[in-house]
Amino acid sequence: MEVTKVLHMNGGIGNSCYAKNSLLQVILMTKSITNKVISTLYNNLSPGETIRIVDLGCSSGPNTFLTISQLIQTIHEECKSNGQQQSPEIHVFLNDLPSNDFNTIFRLLPTFYEDLRKQNMGGDGLFVTGVAGSFYTRLFPCKTLHFVHSSYSLHWLSQVPDGIESKKGNIYMASTSPPSVVKAYYEQYERDFVNFLKYCSKELVDGGCMILTILGRKNEDRFSK
Ligand SMILES: C[S@@+](CC[C@H](N)C(=O)[O-])C[C@H]1O[C@@H](n2cnc3c(N)ncnc32)[C@H](O)[C@@H]1O
Structure with missing residues (x-):
């Protein structure tokens, strides 16, 4: 079963939509690292060069815009501290699976541009593009x-x-799952992550950067949440 075809966060703006149930603190937790990375990138840009950023798995809702406004704000701050009058043009690609609610994102864009203008963070040199597809x-x-x-x-x-659907009652990793189920998930993750890195390494410019926030565990227990 391909996740690409079935997975999507709840769209729209109702009570069950992802927009109202997401974890803003995850993005805020990585803010200081993101700031450092953006500063380095900014200082390595050639004059007049457009900075191109992608948010992979952007979903639809406040987090989508929180992430990019944080990035834009950092670029503007960096620019100011370097005594530059004008920020570089910024091209932001918002990526998610084709079934993501891109319509909600596009409808919120004019307000987003307007808010940036109010905060003197431009809007004119900013280009936001939706990219529907799997990051694998x-x-x-x-x-x-x-x-x-x-x-x-x-x-x-x-x-x-592959083959996991035939393991009756063991379609996900639980403490009673046979080792073959754990191995199947481990190998799938390894394949996926290697592919992901392979593709990104082609798509990034020399000296480009990545910040990936991924769920993890603090202990060796594979079944711990
Ligand atoms: C929990 S949401 C995270 C949204 C946002 N980045 C945040 O931090 O709140 C995970 C998002 O990843 C997307 N996603 C999962 N697999 C993907 C894939 N292979 N390619 C692109 N997006 C994917 C989902 O559709 C979903 O919108």
Whole structure:
């Protein structure tokens, strides 16, 4: 079963939508690291060069915009501290699976641009593009991106491991699962992550950066949450 075809966060703006149930603190937790990365990238840009950023697994809702406004704010601050009058043009790619609610994102865009203008963070030199597709495939031409950002998305696999549906009652990892189920998930994750890195390494410019926030465990217990 391919996750690409079935997975999506609840769209829209109702009570069960992802927009109202997501974890803003995850993005805020990585803020200081993101700031450092953006500063480095900014200082390595050639004059007049557009900075190109992707948020992989952007979903639809406040987190989508929180992430990119944080990145834009950092670029503007960096620019000011360097005494520059004008920020570089910024091209932000918002990526998610085709079934993501991109319509909600696009409808919120005018308000987002307006808010940026009110905060004197431009809006004119900012270009936001939706990119529908799996990050386990190539999404961009070679050497397109300066910065790859992804939060809370890369623990989704590209597919349910082959053959797992036939293991009755053991379709996910639980303490009673046979080792073959654990192995199948482990190997699927390894394959997916290696592919992901392979594609990103082509899509990033030389010296480009990535910040990936992924769910993890603090102990050796595979079944611990
Ligand atoms: C929990 S949401 C995270 C959203 C946001 N980045 C955040 O931090 O709140 C995970 C997102 O990853 C997307 N996703 C999962 N697998 C993906 C894939 N292979 N390619 C692109 N997006 C994917 C899902 O559709 C979902 O919108």
